Amino acid sequence: MKPRVPTLSEHTDNGECEHQDRRTPCVRAADPSFGQDPVPFHFFQIMNPIPRKKTRQISVGSVKIGWGAPVAVQSMCNTDTRDGSATLDQIGRLEAAGCEIVRLAVPDEDAAKALGRIRKSTKMPLIADIHFSHTLALEAVKQGVDGLRINPGNIGGREKVSEVVRACKDKGIPIRIGVNAGSLEKHLLEKYGHPTPEAIVESAFGHIRILEDLDYREIKVSLKASDVLTTVEAYRLFSKRSDYPLHIGISEAGTLLSGTIKSAVGLGILLSEGIGDTMRVSLTADPVEEVRVAYGILKSLRIRQRGVNIISCPTCGRTEIDIIGLAETVERRLGHITEPLTVAVMGCVVNGPGEAREADIGIAGGRGTGLLFRHGEIVKKFDEKELADVLVKEVEKIVKERKK
Secondary structure: OOOOOOOHHHHHOOOOOOOOOOOOOOOHHOOOOOOOOOOOOOHEEEHHOOOOOOOOEEEEOOOEEEOOOOOOOEEEEEOOOOOOHHHHHHHHHHHHHHHOOEEEEOOOOOHHHHHHHHHHHOOEEEEEEEEHHHHHHHHHHHOOOEEEEOOOOOOOHHHHHHHHHHHHHHHHHOEEEEEEEHHHOHHHHHOOOOHHHHHHHOOOOOOHHHOOOOOOOOEEEEEEEOOHHHHHHHHHHHHHHHHOOOOOOOOOEEEHHHHHHHHHHHHHHHHHOOOOEEOHHHHHOHHHHHHHHHHHHHHHHHOOOOOEEEEEOOOOOOOOOOOHHHHHHHHOOOOOOOOEEEEEEOOOOOOHHHHHHHHHEEEEOOOEEEEEEEEEEEEEEHHHHHHHHHHHHHHHHHHHHOOO
16 A cells, blocks of 8 residues: 655654654655755655665765665766866766765875875765775875775785774775675685676675674675676675665666666666665766766656656657757756756647646647647747747746745
8 A cells, every 4th residue: 555645744844754654764854855945845745755775874975875865876087086187177077967976096006195185175075996905095095085995805914904994993984895796706706606696795795794803884885797687686685684785886887878778777676676875877988977877767766856857759750840859959958957847848739738737847849839838837839949948948947936
């Protein structure tokens, strides 16, 4: 039986819902940016929060990760970390797109020392990505990063790991254990034959034990493979056995198109099952695209709302305006909008008026013309050549009205 949708009056000032099943975080508690003015109430009404698995909560800088916090969106810079100017420029673009955590590669000492200069110039939580060297991990901590991504089993013996753990404890920063199917330990490959979900999970618990033996539990875990089903099953298996927060992603997912498809399928499955506390969409593309795709996945599942949700028809022989060009133009020109809005760009009379009426604003095409709808009411009829400009202006007007 579906839970009744709460009214705003049923929410206390601290974001808790008076009828709420305490095992499941309320949408407002899970995402403080949601359900507050100027977000329209109808967005709150249609939300049906997917029950999240209860995990421990940690902090990466100012961002909370774990149960009760929003699913955080992160990406990784593809600049040379030693080039502080280029890296900061990319961080700025990622932040504008909605990225909340950024990871930086640290291949050598120069890159590690550059982290300090970058840290002083941005408020974005920074994670240092370290492989094989405990000294680079120590230097990254010294330079002020907010988290480490390491595998304790490949940075040296117990004493070296202990040094890193002590440094992280002193600074209060977490460690992500990042298990990847492409770099599993030799003994696990011999045991399982190839990178199975069970092998990936066993690797993760091996690294976790190293940290837990040192009384360190500020941990989050990722279990990635380039194969969608392997990744999904690895996260499911781990989630049944542990309450450490999970960073979810499909490793080496591919180019913008193929990587988006794999990530939407794999991460969509996991998120729909309540698995995942932070996410990265790994694409062979501009990292800004990773952030856009991530929010698209979250919006599709009604987990988080950011920016414009475009509803547009696939076109058919009944279409009498250039709906493909119009939809692409509108989406591009509204890319700067962060306010949650549903915008319909429809091509004919079959579904157009209905979809346009259900959206915050939309157009329904006719023969070289289109009707503009706002909040279900017809505003005016316009020529085809005016539709894009009119729709963009009306959306910007709605955003300004909500901010008053």
